[in-house]
Amino acid sequence: MIDKVEKSMCTGCAGCKNICPVSAITFRADSEGFEYPDIDMAKCIKCNLCEKICPILHPVKSDNTSKPDIYAAWNMDENIRINSTSGGIFSALATQFIQRGGLVVGAVYLEDFSIVHTMISSIDDLEKLRQSKYAQSKIQDIFKSIKDELSKGNKVLFCGSPCQNAGLRNFLRKDYENLYCCDFICRGIISQKVYHKFLNDVSKKHSSDIKNIQFKNKDFGWNRFSTKVSYKDGSVYQLDRFTDYYMVGYLKHNLYLRPSCHNCHFKSLPRVADISLGDFWGIANFDANLDNNKGTSVVIVNSQKGRELYSWIKNDVYSCERTLDEVTKGNSCLLNCAPAGKYREYFFKNIDKTDFIDLINKIDKKASKVPMGEKAREYITVVKNHLKR
Ligand SMILES: Cc1cc2nc3c(=O)[nH]c(=O)nc-3n(C[C@H](O)[C@H](O)[C@H](O)COP(=O)(O)OP(=O)(O)OC[C@H]3O[C@@H](n4cnc5c(N)ncnc54)[C@H](O)[C@@H]3O)c2cc1C
Structure with a gap:
């Protein structure tokens, strides 16, 4: 069962909670505030599904390339760019996705400013998803909702941390043509x-x-x-x-940082997601014109689907090709874990x-x-x- 995973490795992706057919798994916070699965043995039917889909025990199978296309980019809508964390590329992707009839899943603040993942279908709600929230978002039952929508034939764009993307992919247990995945370069997550x-x-x-x-x-x-x-x-x-x-x-x-972030399995390349976003820190060292201090994103296109997604926003963003070497020089978090202080x-x-x-x-x-x-x-x-x- 899922308790096979060492606590220091568990990312809290919540795939196990979502897959459990008898709702025997709840997530409980430890003294540091990080949530871990807790099995109610009275309910558990020992199907072991929780263990079978854990992305720590079973790495995600993916055809994504370890030589992705790399771009420096920003949203040409100045207001969205300034109000986004990096260059506002997520908003461009989500806008096009919704305009094409899709659903977008990402992190929002609730009224008490706790952070959860939610699904939206309207551009009016996009503002809530915009911007990085610097604590671990609660996945709750959103993977189940995503699966329901995918099964109905709806297109879904999921955006979350690399480990949440891995959790979702393993939870689904098959490739869905209508699922698009976006992650970000992640330093690590806070409780x-x-x-x-x-x-x-x-x-x-x-x-x-x-x-x-x-x-x-x-x-x-x-x-x-x-x-x-x-x-x-x-x-x-x-x-x-x-x-x-x-x-x-x-x-x-x-x-x-969450203990698992010090030994993250989902950094590096190839990525699990179709497209990865981040800050293009240090881009001015290569071309000063690409940093006017308003936010320049690095866009890492990892798959054919990622290419399709990125082509949808070509009229909405400024974009130019760059190299992986330039990204890693300024943003060590793409490949390296931060040590525990x-x-x-x-x-x-x-x-x-x-x-x-x-x-x-x-x-x-x-x-x-x-x-x-x-x-x-x-x-x-x-x-x-x-x-x-
Ligand atoms: C915890 C954390 C650590 C990060 N570390 C780095 C880093 O080291 N280097 C780097 O280059 N970039 C890092 N980023 C990514 C960066 O801050 C931007 O989110 C990314 O570049 C996209 O920016 P944007 O302007 O395109 O869109 P934005 O509008 O800023 O992106 C928002 C998207 O991020 C998702 N999101 C926001 N908060 C969370 C959360 N807590 N959990 C899951 N998903 C969330 C939203 O759902 C939305 O899809 C980090 C982000 C987070 C949340």
Whole structure:
């Protein structure tokens, strides 16, 4: 059964939960907040389907190429580009997909800002899927819904992390002509417990509720992206990638990635998905004209279906061919796993009893020769008028 998978390898893709014919598997969070399958032995009929489709135990079979087509690209709709995490290529793909009668599945915020995967069929709902949400999205029963739609003959575009794509492909157990898969270059995933702890603690200094969250916001430019939490009274928490407490813990100190992310099976090439998206970090070193600080995506086309998808958006995006070498020079996460940080254990030992900001400050002081500058650490609190401006 699925409990054969070592905990440190389980990605939480939820394929096992979705395949179980008697709903004997639920997902439960551990003390770090990462969810793992839990089998109700009273319900289990020992069919072993959960084990048979696990992408850790049984790698996904794929004909995708390890020599994909590579492009630098961005959405020509300036507003969509600025409001996307990278170059807005996902929105271009999803728009065309929906216009051709398809359904799109991706990650959205719920009212309490928890993150789940959902399915949409209308362009009006696309805004909810746009932008990276920096915690592990809950798959819930969405794989079953995708299978239902595929069986009815509907086209589905699934977008999620590489491990979620692998989970879906193995769950389906056969190739569907009408399924298109999109993943992203992934540094690794954070638990929703850590994410909510961050939100709660930065929100203590604000006297109203959260209105909106944007990771990799581009107010300071794409290269110096920021985390922006906007509150209903117009106040804002906004710090750049070098000083935002969440990103310092994630990018600088590797404090809270899911354990399986340190030994990810789904990085590298060939990819499981038909098309992979990411940030084309460092593209200016090869051609300065390709970085105007508004977001340049790398598009990795891994299969014939990926080629078909990409051809649909050719009138909606600027795109030029680049090389894999250029991608890996600036974006090591395509091929390499981030190691667990020295203070990972310390972080989780203290997360329940220490304020998030205090904990990151403490770790940053312990770890860094050059801690986050006091000045840079101050909140940039922007009032309503400034926001409007
Ligand atoms: C956790 C995480 C880590 C990432 N790490 C890297 C990295 O190291 N290097 C890099 O180049 N790019 C990384 N990316 C990808 C990058 O941030 C962009 O998502 C990607 O380049 C697509 O950008 P876009 O502008 O085309 O579309 P966007 O509109 O920004 O893309 C949104 C798409 O991503 C999906 N999505 C958003 N959040 C999640 C989530 N939590 N789980 C699953 N799917 C989600 C949405 O469903 C939607 O389909 C990461 C993304 C995430 C969510």
